[in-house]
Amino acid sequence: MANSSARLPRLEDVAERAGVSHQTVSRVINNHPNVSKSTRERVEAAIAELGYRRNTAARSLVTRRSQTIGVLGSELSQYGPANTLLGVEQAARDAGYFVSIAALRTVSREAIFDAIQHFLDQSVDGIVVIVPHVETLLALEEQAPGVPVVAVGASGSGSVSGAMVDQKRGAELAVAHLIEQGHHRIGHIAGPQDWIDGAARAEGWSTALRAAGLADDLLMEGDWSAGSGYEIGRELAAERSATAIFVGNDQMSLGLLRAFNEAGVRVPEDVSVVGFDDQPESGYFTPPLTTVRQDFEELGRRCMDLMLAALAKGETATTVVEPELVIRRSTAALA
């Protein structure tokens, strides 16, 4: 359709065709109120005929805004972060923003500064950070990129907005479910404790146990991977110290189930297991996993809401998404 050989039409070309000035065309595409109906229609017709599209670079140059949101992430191939990214992308595109990404291979201050610099070079209008690492937030506050920042998985503080799933509450739901089933010895395979989610889930586990007058001494730490869940699972299978395990995420749960299966520990007959995340596969583990669902897409949407508020009004806020317990077959009443 488009005439590929000639240069792209610009404002001036549209103006000429519609018999108005370029500024009037600019007003039309920017939905300026003071344009008469007939002029607007004429201009819109010219735009359609020429297949005109506004040049982003020129616009950015003068407005000093790029209509681009930078998303800084790590572990972006993992279920949670990946889906958060998708949620942000959808909401951003709907709001007329472009989404630029920078993935962190290693979470270091250097890498974070690098990525922020990368975004600033691109003059993004705002940065969304999907790096569930405590360190990252500190690095961000130190660096102060000069554009609005929304952190996913953290409560806002200072100039940074936050969107998070209530991790602590999720952990409490999981533990409450186990307590209801009659369990007293409930262990926890935590994620790394310098991860915000990891720490919050461990805290929720601890809180729920103490509130019920139970001991919270059975705490182990994995690295989120199935492998670490497997290793810890082997130890647990040998010890048999707990009748229920609340695991920090579904992947470690998978490893745990694997280890238990190898060791002849039956789930849920001998030990109940609850995971966290509810990734699509979790319903097909052996046995299907009881877990805590996080609505990552909603999280991504909320993120953009916060970003738009920050962009428009400079407001900083925190929003919390409620988690939900999904009961499957890896948990049962204590015999």
Place this chain on the structure above:
Amino acid sequence: MANSSARLPRLEDVAERAGVSHQTVSRVINNHPNVSKSTRERVEAAIAELGYRRNTAARSLVTRRSQTIGVLGSELSQYGPANTLLGVEQAARDAGYFVSIAALRTVSREAIFDAIQHFLDQSVDGIVVIVPHVETLLALEEQAPGVPVVAVGASGSGSVSGAMVDQKRGAELAVAHLIEQGHHRIGHIAGPQDWIDGAARAEGWSTALRAAGLADDLLMEGDWSAGSGYEIGRELAAERSATAIFVGNDQMSLGLLRAFNEAGVRVPEDVSVVGFDDQPESGYFTPPLTTVRQDFEELGRRCMDLMLAALAKGETATTVVEPELVIRRSTAALA
């Protein structure tokens, strides 16, 4: 460090400070050869002192290049696509490009056109397409965005470059392994056949069987999800028609293993199972899954290589990454 209140320094400010013209500064930042050593050093010092960073919009406006690659993807939360994206991102950033993403919620011509339009509005320099759908390629060839296109998971054709893992060969490796173990009745749970990978894997399965003089009539079709693997697995467990199953991906394998476990079909004693992808969890399935590994990061890197070649020389090419069989415990010799 940066003076946050005043406006950002520009070329002219650097020039003034270094006592040269703005054009000389431009030459320095663009590594133009004809700049004397002393001038270059003086300019570089001024740049460092002022914390100058080039304005991308202004540069784009005149060069008509945005230094941005658009990545169009669907299923971006899945292991394969997500990691391909990360590979592309790393390679792109290393090459000095920004990465903009557009995720397709539904794979339709309309959504694809929409995303391409989105990228063109941003005047990306090139588009990488991670949409393993046959339809998508057709839509792309029809639309002809006017910038280089690299398709992941497809061989190049016409003006489109292609980077792919040799799916057919991967399937052949898997089936050859099963044949070596003495299996004669080898079924296949295929992915959707309008997906390039799905069709290629099914073809590889069929080819390998025929080459060995075996029947290729045990073909079922899932939708890549663990759920579909589970459903098909229930049927297979009832029929017991095959002693080995080659499954189109690891997720369906998980569902299959689940169904077999429920039905009392032992893996690998009764039936051997081979998956495809080798996602990180696959080594922790029950039992650990023999599968075909795809190096997605390498794929992403190759993608960018092709893109850079297309950008620099207008060359179109196809590159193929070799898959690798990872043998674990879901396969065994036929009793």
Place this chain on the structure above:
DNA sequence: GATGAATTTGTTAGCGCTCACAATGGTGTC
């Protein structure tokens, strides 16, 4: 119908950069 206000349209400048070309200075050759 004259006056002022509001609405609609046009004019001009400039965002920060690169390109094309012009000017400068130093070197070598005869």
Place this chain on the structure above:
DNA sequence: GACACCATTGTGAGCGCTAACAAATTCATC
């Protein structure tokens, strides 16, 4: 010393757009 030649630096224009202001038009009010 005059000339050409190269390396280095400077000048001017313009990429396509929006902001600020100016001009033209319409409308309401007395």
